[in-house]
Amino acid sequence: MASLITQGRGGIRAASQRSTEHSGAEPVLQISNLTVSSGNLELVEQVSLAVMPGETLCLVGESGCGKSLTCMSALGLLDEGLTARGSVRLFGTETLGAPERVLNAMRGRDVTMIFQNPMAALNPVKRVGLQIAEAIREHTDLVGGAVDRRVVELLDQVGIPNAARHKTYYPHQLSGGMCQRVMIAMALACRPRLLIADEPTTALDVTIQAQILRLLRDLQDELGLAIVFVTHDLGVVAEIADHVAVMYAGRVVEAGTVDALFEDPRHPYTRALMACRIGFQREPGTPLDAVAGTVPAPSSRPAGCNFAPRCPQVQARCQVEPPLTSTNAGTIACHLFPAQPMVPQ
Numbered sequence: 001m002a003s004l005i006t007q008g009r010g011g012i013r014a015a016s017q018r019s020t021e022h023s024g025a026e027p028v029l030q031i032s033n034l035t036v037s038s039g040n041l042e043l044v045e046q047v048s049l050a051v052m053p054g055e056t057l058c059l060v061g062e063s064g065c066g067k068s069l070t071c072m073s074a075l076g077l078l079d080e081g082l083t084a085r086g087s088v089r090l091f092g093t094e095t096l097g098a099p100e101r102v103l104n105a106m107r108g109r110d111v112t113m114i115f116q117n118p119m120a121a122l123n124p125v126k127r128v129g130l131q132i133a134e135a136i137r138e139h140t141d142l143v144g145g146a147v148d149r150r151v152v153e154l155l156d157q158v159g160i161p162n163a164a165r166h167k168t169y170y171p172h173q174l175s176g177g178m179c180q181r182v183m184i185a186m187a188l189a190c191r192p193r194l195l196i197a198d199e200p201t202t203a204l205d206v207t208i209q210a211q212i213l214r215l216l217r218d219l220q221d222e223l224g225l226a227i228v229f230v231t232h233d234l235g236v237v238a239e240i241a242d243h244v245a246v247m248y249a250g251r252v253v254e255a256g257t258v259d260a261l262f263e264d265p266r267h268p269y270t271r272a273l274m275a276c277r278i279g280f281q282r283e284p285g286t287p288l289d290a291v292a293g294t295v296p297a298p299s300s301r302p303a304g305c306n307f308a309p310r311c312p313q314v315q316a317r318c319q320v321e322p323p324l325t326s327t328n329a330g331t332i333a334c335h336l337f338p339a340q341p342m343v344p345q
């Protein structure tokens with residue numbers, strides 16, 4: 001596979017520099033034909049994804065495309081009133097419809113999640129060290145002084161200087177970037193094999209964002225973590241992804257390796273997203289090409305292809321006939337590519 005040098009916000013990275021060969025390995029997460037509904041309204045439709053050990057899959061797309069619901073389904077954390085069908089296998093175990101006791105055992109131990117706003121996720125009236133200690137006690141057999149030592153070790157691991165002092169701070173005494181590091185330390189408390197990160201850098205400024213991305217990559221190399229990373233930002237995708245799934249209006253419309261997707265984006269929506277990004281090949285002063293229009297709400301998705309009303313290459317067929325309902329078989333969900341294989345996964 002050719003190595004494409006891509007530029008994200010934090011610098012330049014050879015996107016294929018890490019090996020993602022997994023001969024014989026089982027996916028840590030395999031989602032097949034996942035549909036999430038609210039009553040008879042389908043919010044997420046027929047999503048299929050796989051994440052291999054030690055690799056990062058980025059879910060990318062505009063707001064409302066179904067990225068968070070896909071992640072929440074993977075953790076069995078859908079809001080009341082929402083139902084999921086299809087299959088979600090975590091480490092080979094089917095979790096859709098699994099008893100809460102099974103899900104609870106997996107959450108925190110094998111799979112864990114971090115969110116966009118660490119300040120909101122942390123308890124404001126508890127010292128951060130105490131909050132990490134609670135996560136350690138809940139998910140490991142450590143007790144007494146060993147818990148305290150592990151708190152300091154985790155804070156060190158996520159790059160918080162003078163961990164012994166900072167563990168006594170309250171969240172408001174730390175910056176946003178430091179709080180996100182604390183959240184990552186809590187997430188790592190149980191030595192998970194899969195981390196789901198829902199826009200963990202969106203609320204941070206660009207420099208801190210780059211530091212957190214670097215930290216996640218380093219931790220991944222050190223711990224062999226698999227990561228599902230949700231983002232709107234293709235710069236971030238270029239920085240961190242091995243594989244990418246592009247979502248639009250509840251569906252995966254294109255998926256592939258990060259190199260292939262950046263080198264040869266095919267779905268008109270992927271191409272439109274690429275045209276919007278600030279890349280190093282863009283001449284200074286060139287206006288950004290916006291994707292005109294907005295993502296349709298689940299209640300007003302069109303009869304044919306969901307992207308048809310915004311698509312610059314729309315054909316008569318797209319208005320009436322949805323493209324493939326599943327991206328399972330290595331295909332692009334677009335009538336322009338009826339039988340062509342999707343970029344290699």
Ligand SMILES: Nc1ncnc2c1ncn2[C@@H]1O[C@H](COP(=O)(O)OP(=O)(O)OP(=O)(O)O)[C@@H](O)[C@H]1O
Binds near residue numbers: 063064065068298
């Ligand atoms: N509990 C719910 N009940 C009804 N509709 C919901 C619920 N949660 C999400 N939705 C709808 O499902 C669609 C997908 O939402 P989701 O949050 O997964 O999108 P997203 O791609 O993660 O967006 P964002 O980037 O803004 O977080 C949206 O139209 C959203 O309004």
